[in-house]
Amino acid sequence: MEKLAPTLLAFPAGASSNSLVMNEVFDEAVKNHAARLSRLLKDHSSELITHGPQLLELLNPELNSMSYLAVLHTLLIPGVANSAPLDFLLQKLVTFLLQYEPLQCRYAGTYLQDIFLRAVDGNLLPPSVAVAAVAEALNRLDPTGSMLTVTHIHLARLAYNTNNIEAALPVIDKNIVFFPGMAGHFNPDYLCEPSLPPPAYISRESGLTGTLKPALVMEYEMLRGMMYCALRDWSKAFAAFQRVVTYPTREGGTSKIMIEAYKKWVLVSLLSKGKLAETPSNTPAASAKLYANLAKPYTSVAVAFVADDAQVLKAEVEKNTAIWLEDANTGLVKEVLSAYQKWRVLALEQIYSNISLSEIRQQTTSAETGEKLQKDEDVETLIQNMIISGMLSGVIEKNDDGTKYLSFLSLTTPFTEVEFVDRVKNTASQLMQLQNYFKITKERLGTNKEYLKHVIKEEKRAADKSNDPEPVPDFDATVDDEDLMGGIMNT
Numbered sequence: 130m131e132k133l134a135p136t137l138l139a140f141p142a143g144a145s146s147n148s149l150v151m152n153e154v155f156d157e158a159v160k161n162h163a164a165r166l167s168r169l170l171k172d173h174s175s176e177l178i179t180h181g182p183q184l185l186e187l188l189n190p191e192l193n194s195m196s197y198l199a200v201l202h203t204l205l206i207p208g209v210a211n212s213a214p215l216d217f218l219l220q221k222l223v224t225f226l227l228q229y230e231p232l233q234c235r236y237a238g239t240y241l242q243d244i245f246l247r248a249v250d251g252n253l254l255p256p257s258v259a260v261a262a263v264a265e266a267l268n269r270l271d272p273t274g275s276m277l278t279v280t281h282i283h284l285a286r287l288a289y290n291t292n293n294i295e296a297a298l299p300v301i302d303k304n305i306v307f308f309p310g311m312a313g314h315f316n317p318d319y320l321c322e323p324s325l326p327p328p329a330y331i332s333r334e335s336g337l338t339g340t341l342k343p344a345l346v347m348e349y350e351m352l353r354g355m356m357y358c359a360l361r362d363w364s365k366a367f368a369a370f371q372r373v374v375t376y377p378t379r380e381g382g383t384s385k386i387m388i389e390a391y392k393k394w395v396l397v398s399l400l401s402k403g404k405l406a407e408t409p410s411n412t413p414a415a416s417a418k419l420y421a422n423l424a425k426p427y428t429s430v431a432v433a434f435v436a437d438d439a440q441v442l443k444a445e446v447e448k449n450t451a452i453w454l455e456d457a458n459t460g461l462v463k464e465v466l467s468a469y470q471k472w473r474v475l476a477l478e479q480i481y482s483n484i485s486l487s488e489i490r491q492q493t494t495s496a497e498t499g500e501k502l503q504k505d506e507d508v509e510t511l512i513q514n515m516i517i518s519g520m521l522s523g524v525i526e527k528n529d530d531g532t533k534y535l536s537f538l539s540l541t542t543p544f545t546e547v548e549f550v551d552r553v554k555n556t557a558s559q560l561m562q563l564q565n566y567f568k569i570t571k572e573r574l575g576t577n578k579e580y581l582k583h584v585i586k587e588e589k590r591a592a593d594k595s596n597d598p599e600p601v602p603d604f605d606a607t608v609d610d611e612d613l614m615g616g617i618m619n620t
Contacts (some may be wrong), residue, residue: 134167137188137196140233141469142169152319159195159236159321166199166237177203181271185221189279193229195237201225202240205247207388219254222247228334232321238336241270249287256291260284264300270337274303276327282345285352287364294356301353308346309338312584347386354393358461361518363401370394373414374420380414389456391420395427396461405431421472426452430462434469439494442469469496471515478537485534486512486525509533532584562591 140162169176177184181204190197200475204210204218226248232590234241245445249263262286268274281300288297307328317329331337354369373390398406405428421428426449433442446453446462453459473493474560477484486505494501512535515521522538 130176130183131171133176133180133184133188136169137184137200138193139165139536141192152322155232155321156319159233162195163236166195170199170203174203178210178212180212181210181274182217189226191228191230194225194233197225198229198234198237198240198244202243203252206243208251210326221255223262225259226262228557229266229269232323235320235330235335235337238331240336242278242280242337242339249280249283251287251291256287257293257296260288260291260293261296267300269328270387271331273327274300275347276331277305277307277308278331278337279341279343279345280338282341282349285349285356289352289356289359292359294359297356301356305349309333309341309536322599329505335382343376344384344386347376347384347390351390354390354397358397359395361464363397367394367397367401367406368596370397371409374416375409376413378413378416381413383413383416383419387416388420388423392424392427392456392458393461395424396458396465397433397455399431399434399465400461400468403475430465434465434472439496440499442466443499448575463497466496470494470511471520474512474515474535475521481537483534483536485532487532489535505533 130168135295140158170513181200184200185197187199188197201218201221204221209215209218222244223455225244229241245263245266248266251259251260253259254262263280267278267280267284284297286302288301290295309332311328317325320330320335329553333340343504344368348370348374354366357363357366357369370390370393373387374394376387378384378387395405398404408420412420430442430445443466446466453462470493474489477489478494486508490502490505490508502511507526507619512521512523512525516523524536524538525533526536527533590602
């Protein structure tokens with residue numbers, strides 16, 4: 130114990146790691162400490178297991194993060210040590226995940242990833258605790274949330290399979306921009322530089338993530354889509370499934386998960402947009418053809434959804450019950466049936482500013498039953514649920530004669546000054562983040578041979594074009610598409 134403690138407490142030497150202001154000084158100090166810890170783990174592993182619990186009490190997880198990580202790793206991996214009660218070790222594990230100092234732990238990436246994966250494997254911590262703690266730990270490591278790691282996959286699996294989705298939202302709500310193994314990222318001079326972009330310190334080389342094959346990347350987006358479906362956040366589910374549908378493939382290959390995602394994408398398109406969205410232009414051509422052939426029952430439902438006949442939609446759904454069950458899409462199909470009448474109510478806004486509930490009952494039909502609702506009270510319940518969910522902007526009012534009617538409200542309600550300032554600040558923050566992503570991507574592409582060849586080729590093409598005589602434009606070339614639609618009249 131007396132031999133171990135001085136080494137573990139030797140870093141940082143000051144009150145906190147922030148006292149090492151200069152990157153060069155911090156980098157050298159933390160590397161030296163990492164070397165000492167490596168020797169300690171190699172030569173005194175049995176003593177660390179014996180005295181580990183007392184050492185964890187002695188160390189500060191926020192101040193002595195690297196030392197705390199080394200002891201914790203020894204006590205939990207590969208198996209849980211019996212030198213302390215399990216509850217004690219789990220409490221220390223959670224404390225570390227919530228408080229560790231990320232700059233130090235960049236230098237112990239393999240150990241940190243091991244602890245992340247151990248926490249989220251579902252065998253130690255209760256799922257609700259594991260998901261919340263690891264989500265916080267990932268955000269400490271990468272506040273932007275823009276880098277996908279192996280831990281993200283395991284976190285998403287645990288959150289979805291145990292229905293602890295909301296606890297994972299701080300991670301899954303972040304947009305992924307970078308992936309392990311992307312070419313062109315530089316090796317930083319100092320791993321501790323706080324302003325480093327995530328790919329510069331989260332990599333296979335640093336140990337903070339492993340290799341992610343395309344199947345795992347698509348699985349992550351698929352899990353995100355299904356989690357958003359569980360929350361009925363259809364627009365986010367639509368975007369997640371679309372990233373799988375449009376995933377770039379080699380030689381026209383289309384994986385099973387892409388086809389599954391497309392089927393869900395069709396259904397969620399109806400729920401989020403009220404119609405089948407156009408297949409994105411960046412969808413691989415071979416995949417688009419395969420989707421059209423293998424998802425015909427789904428596109429048939431989409432066609433029936435936009436038609437003004439609830440019984441046709443109901444019949445289309447009922448004849449393919451076995452398909453929905455086999456594809457594990459029965460729940461989504463039921464949501465589509467439930468949403469049909471809601472979208473018919475929304476369509477009435479194009480005609481009316483106010484409409485009585487009895488008229489709504491006469492003009493809309495439930496696709497769940499194929500019949501009109503029996504009472505105005507049922508219509509009122511339907512509309513209130515739409516208003517509460519945010520699907521409908523309106524209010525139910527009552528005339529002097531007691532007749533209840535729906536008043537559609539404008540979506541362009543003026544902002545208060547405070548709301549306007551908040552929106553401007555939020556937009557500015559998003560633009561700054563996009564600017565950082567653009568800068569990083571530009572630097573990465575600047576070292577990519579294929580991209581450089583493309584740039585040189587385009588520059589040469591532009592130079593050749595500038596030397597050619599200016600062609601005389603023909604009539605078709607001078608007419609915009611908008612003109613062709615309505616600006617030119619026969620005489």
